[in-house]
């Protein structure tokens with residue numbers, strides 16, 4: 039596990055940036071007694087970010103949605119990063135259903151702190167897109183709350199709180215590439231020196247994660263075993279992105295296509311546009327296409343935009359791996 043900044047003086051405002059993820063491999067095993075599935079997954083953090091700013095506020099946790107997307111990092115490469123044109127925040131709750139709000143209540147309860155905080159949330163991660171946007175915000179809220187309240191929570195404790203909030207939340211703290219097991223919360227880092235370039239076809243309408251898991255059980259039975267992530271793990275060590283393109287695998291893809299048949303046309307359009315490989319991201323409906331390099335990603339993205347594939351609301355570019363949730367401003 040990586041180290042996080044744990045000791046900070048009291049703050050008047052803190053800001054955290056947190057990345058989206060795609061699953062380069064998503065092996066889904068049998069349905070467990072707790073109604074989760076055992077996973078063997080390779081998480082990959084990519085350069086679409088949400089941004090959370092926390093300030094002391096009235097008692098409780100108040101969340102305000104900012105319309106604009108997260109600002110790009112100061113060192114952003116204009117060729118392979120996105121213009122900041124934002125994603126729709128439709129469907130993002132601002133009450134206790136928001137995972138960032140839940141995370142702050144969980145952290146405050148664990149630390150025996152009375153929360154009094156205002157949260158500003160800028161979304162750059164597509165909502166209900168299979169890219170763990172809500173989970174990212176929960177991870178960001180844990181890190182930001184820890185800094186604002188000067189809690190110095192040990193990383194193992196933050197990780198446990200993260201796992202309690204959702205299966206994808208620990209990875210959003212962690213970032214990079216990691217093998218995920220259990221229900222996705224047990225992480226082993228995978229390190230390699232290669233940057234990968236992605237084109238993301240974002241759908242106008244999201245898919246429900248529980249519905250996609252349930253459809254997977256319906257299609258193949260609830261006791262099917264998880265596909266093996268070894269090929270993707272090996273391909274990460276190969277500088278040739280074609281190896282990774284050929285290894286991409288998602289056991290939830292058939293169910294996402296069953297619930298949203300037009301995703302087959304999106305995947306086909308990516309291939310036609312010259313992508314090395316394509317996959318449904320997590321539970322979908324975002325489709326992720328691997329490019330050879332940054333310029334290739336630009337060409338694929340332009341061609342996909344020109345193709346105006348039905349159901350696709352935006353075509354974005356990202357690279358990975360990138361670091362997990364990080365403090366960017368501390369006043």
Ligand SMILES: C[C@](O)(CO)[C@H](O)COP(=O)(O)OP(=O)(O)OC[C@H]1O[C@@H](n2ccc(N)nc2=O)[C@H](O)[C@@H]1O
Pocket residue numbers: 061064073074075076077079168170173203204205206207220221222247248251320321
């Ligand atoms: C599809 C993925 O994004 C792949 O990384 C994740 O498995 C989903 O993670 P998440 O959104 O954090 O999901 P959670 O909030 O933990 O669970 C939401 C629902 O997804 C299903 N779920 C989730 C994770 C898992 N290992 N098995 C499951 O069956 C369950 O129906 C669960 O009730």
Ligand SMILES: Nc1ncnc2c1ncn2[C@@H]1O[C@H](COP(=O)(O)OP(=O)(O)OP(=O)(O)O)[C@@H](O)[C@H]1O
Pocket residue numbers: 129130131135136137138164165166167168169170171172173175176206244245247320321322
């Ligand atoms: N902070 C948040 N941002 C976005 N959605 C949120 C948030 N908190 C709660 N939600 C709810 O969660 C639902 C799923 O949103 P999210 O963007 O996390 O999906 P996802 O990326 O498909 O998740 P995952 O990939 O982890 O399965 C939304 O439709 C919304 O109702």
